[in-house]
Amino acid sequence: MTAVAQQVARPRKGRATIERAETLAGLAFISPWFIGFLIFTAGPMAISLFLSLTEYNIISPPKFIGVANFQELLTDPRLGLSLGNSFFYALLHVPLTIIVALALAMMLNRVGRAAGFFRTAFYLPSITPSVAVGTLFLWLLNPRVGLINRGLDLLGINGPGWTTDPNWIKPGIVVMSLWSLGSTVIILLAALRNVPNELYEAASIDGAGSWTQFIKVTIPLISGTLFFVLIVNTISSLQIFTEVYTMYFGKQQSGPAASAGLFYNIYLFRQAFEFLRMGYASAMAWLLFVIIMILTAIQLRLGRRWVYEENT
Amino acid sequence: MSAISSQIRLNQGQRTQAPSHVWKNVRRVIFIIVLLFLTAIFLTPFLWLLSASLKVRAEVFNTDVFPDPIAWNNYVTVWQAAPVLTWLKNSTIVAVLAAATVTISSAAVAFGFSYFHFRGRDMLFNLVLATMMLPGVVTMIPVYLIWNGLGQVNTFTPLWAGNLFGSAFYIFMIRQFYRSLPRELFEAARVDGANYFQMWWRIALPLTRTALIVVFIFEFKASWVDLFKPLIYLQNTALFTMPRGLKAVLDQFGQGGEMQWEVVLAASVIVTIPMILIFFFGQKYFMDGIATTGLKG
Numbered sequence: 108m109t110a111v112a113q114q115v116a117r118p119r120k121g122r123a124t125i126e127r128a129e130t131l132a133g134l135a136f137i138s139p140w141f142i143g144f145l146i147f148t149a150g151p152m153a154i155s156l157f158l159s160l161t162e163y164n165i166i167s168p169p170k171f172i173g174v175a176n177f178q179e180l181l182t183d184p185r186l187g188l189s190l191g192n193s194f195f196y197a198l199l200h201v202p203l204t205i206i207v208a209l210a211l212a213m214m215l216n217r218v219g220r221a222a223g224f225f226r227t228a229f230y231l232p233s234i235t236p237s238v239a240v241g242t243l244f245l246w247l248l249n250p251r252v253g254l255i256n257r258g259l260d261l262l263g264i265n266g267p268g269w270t271t272d273p274n275w276i277k278p279g280i281v282v283m284s285l286w287s288l289g290s291t292v293i294i295l296l297a298a299l300r301n302v303p304n305e306l307y308e309a310a311s312i313d314g315a316g317s318w319t320q321f322i323k324v325t326i327p328l329i330s331g332t333l334f335f336v337l338i339v340n341t342i343s344s345l346q347i348f349t350e351v352y353t354m355y356f357g358k359q360q361s362g363p364a365a366s367a368g369l370f371y372n373i374y375l376f377r378q379a380f381e382f383l384r385m386g387y388a389s390a391m392a393w394l395l396f397v398i399i400m401i402l403t404a405i406q407l408r409l410g411r412r413w414v415y416e417e418n419t
Numbered sequence: 420m421s422a423i424s425s426q427i428r429l430n431q432g433q434r435t436q437a438p439s440h441v442w443k444n445v446r447r448v449i450f451i452i453v454l455l456f457l458t459a460i461f462l463t464p465f466l467w468l469l470s471a472s473l474k475v476r477a478e479v480f481n482t483d484v485f486p487d488p489i490a491w492n493n494y495v496t497v498w499q500a501a502p503v504l505t506w507l508k509n510s511t512i513v514a515v516l517a518a519a520t521v522t523i524s525s526a527a528v529a530f531g532f533s534y535f536h537f538r539g540r541d542m543l544f545n546l547v548l549a550t551m552m553l554p555g556v557v558t559m560i561p562v563y564l565i566w567n568g569l570g571q572v573n574t575f576t577p578l579w580a581g582n583l584f585g586s587a588f589y590i591f592m593i594r595q596f597y598r599s600l601p602r603e604l605f606e607a608a609r610v611d612g613a614n615y616f617q618m619w620w621r622i623a624l625p626l627t628r629t630a631l632i633v634v635f636i637f638e639f640k641a642s643w644v645d646l647f648k649p650l651i652y653l654q655n656t657a658l659f660t661m662p663r664g665l666k667a668v669l670d671q672f673g674q675g676g677e678m679q680w681e682v683v684l685a686a687s688v689i690v691t692i693p694m695i696l697i698f699f700f701g702q703k704y705f706m707d708g709i710a711t712t713g714l715k716g
Contacts, residue, residue: 126536126537128615129535129536129537130535130537130538132531132535132615133531133532133534133535133536133537133540134531134537135531135615136527136528136530136531136532136535136615136619137528137531137532137543138531139524139527139528139583139584139585140524140528140531140547140584140585140590141543142584143581143583143584143585144546144547144550144584146565146584147558147562147565147581147584148550148553148558150561151557151558151560151561151562151565152553152557152558152561154560154561154564155557155558155560155561158560158561165564165567211454211457214450214453214454215454217446217447217450218447218450218451218454219447221451221454225454225458226706227702228458228461228462229457229458229461230698230705230706231461231462231465231695231698232461232464232465234640234694234695234697234698234705235644235691235694236643236644236661236662236665236690236691236694237644237646237662238644238646238662238665238666238669238687238690239468239662239665239687239690239691242665242669242673242683242684242686242687243464243468243684243687244464245669245673246471246680246683246684247464247467249480252480254463254464254467254482257482286461286464290709293706293709293710294709294710296710297709297710342552342554346554346555346556348647349646349647352646352650353646353666353669357666357669357670358670358671372556375556376556376650379559379560380650380651385560388556388560389560391556392554392556392557392559392560393557395554395556395557396553396554396557399552399554400552403552
């Protein structure tokens with residue numbers, strides 16, 4: 108009886124020991140992340156939330172001022188301006204990037220082996236350091252002598268003041284951003300290549316033309332990737348900083364761009380590290396976080412309607 | 420190993436066939452012509468950057484493709500005006516440290532999340548994924564205060580030491596690779612007396628070398644091009660990384676400054692060339708990495 112019980116119990120005990128050992132080892136392996144999460148994410152989030160309720164300039168200790176920073180957010184005209192600038196940019200940059208990248212990826216998908224060469228060519232701008240991109244475009248977009256307006260001249264178009272006219276500064280930045288769409292092309296191309304050939308064959312046997320095939324076959328089958336690209340691009344475009352900061356901010360703040368090119372993260376950076384208003388900047392950071400969460404939630408909800416999922 | 424690389428290649432498989440061969444070929448030729456035209460547009464800025472960086476000041480804005488005379492002197496000027504060699508060295512040190520630490524730590528964490536079963540694992544992994552949503556500016560100020568409190572402002576530490584704790588994107592990516600490894604491999608090693616660390620170090624790591632190289636290259640690039648952290652943490656010119664240095668050169672010689680564009684453009688070429696070299700040597704890894712994970716390059 109006891110022998111039997113022992114025999115039954117032993118493997119059980121063995122499994123429990125292994126489970127315990129596995130749990131400990133698993134926790135040990137993930138501990139770097141967990142420690143980092145506490146020190147560099149969770150802790151700072153709590154501190155940031157606290158700072159957003161204070162006035163703090165690093166030199167003197169933080170002074171608790173309640174929700175005054177958040178009230179200021181509502182009335183600060185520069186905040187409204189910077190938020191508007193970032194939305195304006197995102198609304199142009201995200202759809203244009205996806206449409207142009209999709210068009211390029213679809214062509215690449217039809218040219219056979221040559222795709223490798225073109226893929227490389229389109230990706231090269233993406234590995235160029237953002238500071239160099241900003242510098243380069245400051246020069247390319249120069250209204251008088253820049254390459255872009257010279258090209259437009261050849262077409263008989265009188266190019267706008269990309270870097271000087273407040274109405275054209277953001278469109279100029281969008282033009283610059285389109286130069287770096289290579290990684291989106293590669294992601295979409297990978298998705299297009301996963302669309303089974305038979306579906307196109309079946310569709311064309313059924314008499315579907317190119318456009319119908321595009322709408323009924325291609326788009327649904329890459330909708331998951333399109334959706335991913337949409338969300339990632341939206342989140343990152345609202346946080347644009349380096350290229351624009353390089354072009355228009357820093358030691359010299361150029362006149363018209365100081366307002367027209369004041370994006371949200373640039374304004375936040377200036378509040379924090381130029382004006383040393385750490386409390387207000389923290390409140391700004393939380394506002395951005397909330398906006399991004401709301402936008403992503405909306406996109407996820409709408410996405411459920413149009414994203415086609417094969418297996419779930 | 421071959422299972423992994425074939426998994427990567429999955430995406431590069433089939434190509435679509437059009438109903439008629441004639442039409443298919445005509446269409447291909449049309450597309451190639453259009454793509455060649457677009458490629459020219461995409462590559463022109465590079466050509467111009469390179470050519471203008473070799474022009475004398477009076478000609479820097481002209482439309483000639485080939486500079487005449489060739490002003491190699493621009494590179495000498497930027498070399499003399501700014502400690503470019505020091506900046507390149509600083510960038511290299513920071514990028515290697517950042518890439519090496521994040522590769523090893525992310526691989527360890529990814530192993531913890533893929534091989535072991537323990538309570539709360541999936542919840543913690545979702546937390547890893549959730550942190551990717553968090554805009555960097557939310558934690559920026561407190562993290563600055565931490566480094567400031569530790570006396571690490573104006574040193575390289577804040578630029579890479581956070582990488583000792585892994586990075587969500589890379590953890591996710593390496594975990595995908597680990598999940599494709601057959602569990603029997605590890606069971607066999609355990610029968611042979613390997614402990615968990617050896618199972619990771621001797622089996623999981625070598626078998627996922629491709630993934631580790633992808634992570635290393637991506638983080639090296641991310642660190643090399645970063646302006647944000649150097650802007651916040653570095654004040655001494657001698658400590659600048661190359662992008663921070665280029666920004667300083669632009670402020671001094673570019674718009675609103677002394678308007679010596681040829682010097683600014685020469686500095687831009689210098690910061691870009693290492694990236695292009697790395698890209699051509701690691702091209703396969705770049706493409707695989709982006710296609711499989713959707714990582715933003």
